Amino acid sequence: MEKFMLNITASSGEFYQGDCESLILPTGDGVYGVQAGHNPVLVALHMGIAKFTVNGETREVLVGDGIAEVTPTFVLLLVDSAERPEDIxxxxxxxxxxxxxxxxxxxxxxxxxxxxxxxxxxxxxxxxxxxxxxx
The missing domain is CATH 1.20.5.440 (ATP synthase delta/epsilon subunit, C-terminal domain)
Structure with a gap:
């Protein structure tokens, strides 16, 4: 499966940076999916669970409100907060x-x-x- 670079940055600092196979983002209208080669877009994020797949393993992160910049090879999430559900x-x-x-x-x-x-x-x-x- 093709990969893209994912960077999740919260107001407290960088949460994750690395390869990603797929990404599901929480938005005001539901969820928004991203894969490698996606057309460029800016997406408004609402607090909720973001899911991303790395080497076939799906990881989840609770993100606060923010934005996502999506390009064919790179996705940048700028969010108020980011934390692993098990760390809450x-x-x-x-x-x-x-x-x-x-x-x-x-x-x-x-x-x-x-x-x-x-x-x-x-x-x-x-x-x-x-x-x-x-x-």
Missing amino acids: DRNRAEAARIRAEERLQHKQSMHEYYQSKIALDRAMQRLQTAAKYKR
Whole structure:
């Protein structure tokens, strides 16, 4: 199978760089698939599970919102966050969910409301992902 270079970079630094056979990205409309030779495109990413195949092995990563630049030989993911599902700390994610829900209970500016909503969505996505990968 033909390969392309994949680079996943989060705000905290580079998460992965190497060969890739196929890639599935989370978008607002569902998922978006990429293989070697894909036409150039920019794709908006939404928090969710990205799946990529390396040497026949599929790997998964929980990515935050971001963008993907796709070319025939190279894909660059620039995302808010990237973490392996098995590395998610469930207790920390649950505490973040509780804090976000409490903040939503109080009167706040529209900006604070949207920040709290984003925090709640992120915590819920992390909890849902962690539940699938019980250690």
